[in-house]
Amino acid sequence: MTLNEKYEIAKKEYEKWGIDVDNVLEQLKNVPISIHCWQGDDIAGFEVNKGELSGGIDVTGNYPGKARTPEELRADLEKALSLIPGKHRVNLHAIYGETNGEVVERDQLEPKHFENWVKWAKEHGLGLDFNPTLFSHEKAADGLTLSHPDEKIREFWINHCIASRKIGEYFGKELGTPSLTNIWIPDGYKDVPSDRLTPRQRLKNSLDTIFSEEINEEYNLDAVESKLFGIGSESYVVGSHEFYFGYALKNNKLCLLDTGHFHPTETVSNKISSMLLYSDKIALHVSRPVRWDSDHVVTLDDELREIALEIVRNGALDKVMIGLDFFDASINRVAAWTIGTRNMIKALLYAMLVPNEHLKQLQEDGNFTERLALMEEFKTYPFGAIWDYYCEKMGVPVKETWLEDVKQYEQDVLVKRDSVLA
Numbered sequence: 059m060t061l062n063e064k065y066e067i068a069k070k071e072y073e074k075w076g077i078d079v080d081n082v083l084e085q086l087k088n089v090p091i092s093i094h095c096w097q098g099d100d101i102a103g104f105e106v107n108k109g110e111l112s113g114g115i116d117v118t119g120n121y122p123g124k125a126r127t128p129e130e131l132r133a134d135l136e137k138a139l140s141l142i143p144g145k146h147r148v149n150l151h152a153i154y155g156e157t158n159g160e161v162v163e164r165d166q167l168e169p170k171h172f173e174n175w176v177k178w179a180k181e182h183g184l185g186l187d188f189n190p191t192l193f194s195h196e197k198a199a200d201g202l203t204l205s206h207p208d209e210k211i212r213e214f215w216i217n218h219c220i221a222s223r224k225i226g227e228y229f230g231k232e233l234g235t236p237s238l239t240n241i242w243i244p245d246g247y248k249d250v251p252s253d254r255l256t257p258r259q260r261l262k263n264s265l266d267t268i269f270s271e272e273i274n275e276e277y278n279l280d281a282v283e284s285k286l287f288g289i290g291s292e293s294y295v296v297g298s299h300e301f302y303f304g305y306a307l308k309n310n311k312l313c314l315l316d317t318g319h320f321h322p323t324e325t326v327s328n329k330i331s332s333m334l335l336y337s338d339k340i341a342l343h344v345s346r347p348v349r350w351d352s353d354h355v356v357t358l359d360d361e362l363r364e365i366a367l368e369i370v371r372n373g374a375l376d377k378v379m380i381g382l383d384f385f386d387a388s389i390n391r392v393a394a395w396t397i398g399t400r401n402m403i404k405a406l407l408y409a410m411l412v413p414n415e416h417l418k419q420l421q422e423d424g425n426f427t428e429r430l431a432l433m434e435e436f437k438t439y440p441f442g443a444i445w446d447y448y449c450e451k452m453g454v455p456v457k458e459t460w461l462e463d464v465k466q467y468e469q470d471v472l473v474k475r476d477s478v479l480a
């Protein structure tokens with residue numbers, strides 16, 4: 059039986075529930091995922107004077123062939139994008155600027171340092187998102203940046219974030235789609251603080267300065283990313299969820315939820331509807347915490363499907379900006395991007411193929427038996443046949459055949475990088 063025949067049979071199963079599958083696929087095509095560049099080189103970046111990875115985050119593994127140059131990273135991203143259905147975005151960090159061998163301090167970065175990325179994005183029909191990098195730098199050595207007691211250090215990081223917003227604005231103007239410029243800082247303390255308020259007051263004041271210049275939201279959207287703890291900030295993080303959700307609401311910014319940044323029993327899926335009651339847009343870093351904020355590659359697990367269901371059932375496909383954030387150096391990095399991004403898109407497709415309005419009505423009617431029964435039965439509806447058809451229709455490999463591409467790329471390209479170095 060051909061993919062099309064399987065698709066037609068599966069489609070009929072969903073049409074019984076009033077689901078227009080062809081229309082679902084048309085919608086899905088237009089949902090961009092922001093793919094994080096830093097999975098490709100273990101968050102190293104291209105600074106001439108690059109620092110060791112810091113900030114309480116960690117990349118484990120030493121799989122061969124990581125990208126070492128902008129050209130290699132873009133080539134690896136192109137390979138991954140060729141295996142992922144749809145048109146997407148690439149998420150950059152400030153440390154991925156290209157400065158022609160010159161040392162450029164982060165508070166001096168300019169749009170011109172990202173011209174090659176914009177040229178590349180235009181060639182590939184991609185949007186670009188951005189992040190100032192407030193880690194892996196001597197001025198972040200003691201784990202404090204925008205909340206640092208030393209005004210000079212705060213000023214440096216404030217200027218870096220101001221420069222970063224201008225780069226985000228440049229991306230938006232050049233590419234015709236607003237860049238999401240997301241600020242995450244590692245600030246916090248290993249052990250119990252004696253004063254939680256003062257650092258938070260300093261962070262608030264720093265952010266007020268950073269955002270004091272209005273930038274047209276047609277070109278740049280600002281997000282702030284909360285965290286619960288990091289390595290070395292186990293007891294206290296200045297930029298907690300409460301801090302940033304409050305800041306975002308009062309200052310009309312996007313609050314960014316990273317799925318690894320909450321207590322293990324908390325779920326981001328459960329937060330989306332509440333936050334969308336008060337915010338026009340929110341942003342996500344979809345990751346997979348194992349035991350801690352481990353940044354594992356995203357798998358098609360219950361929480362990923364629930365996040366997708368919350369986005370779809372709340373009509374929020376244009377209100378939730380979906381970014382990915384994982385970094386696994388124990389496997390082929392192109393495969394990591396491909397697995398994680400395809401899974402995010404699969405989860406959205408799954409959610410769009412559930413009779414959400416019918417299930418809502420069952421809840422309203424207090425019919426919890428049928429609500430549970432159907433939610434469970436839809437987990438084994440022929441969703442895979444629709445996904446396979448979608449991949450073929452979008453011109454990307456069906457099922458696991460993409461793996462052959464990655465294996466070939468590894469032999470042809472990736473392994474040669476390390477042999478050159480050896």
Ligand SMILES: C[C@H](O)[C@H](O)[C@@H](O)C(=O)CO
Pocket residue numbers: 096101115189242283285316343351383
């Ligand atoms: C590299 C990113 O800025 C980083 O992963 C951040 O988004 C985060 O989630 C830190 O835990």
Ligand SMILES: [Mn+2]
Pocket residue numbers: 283316343383
């Ligand atoms: Mn994140």
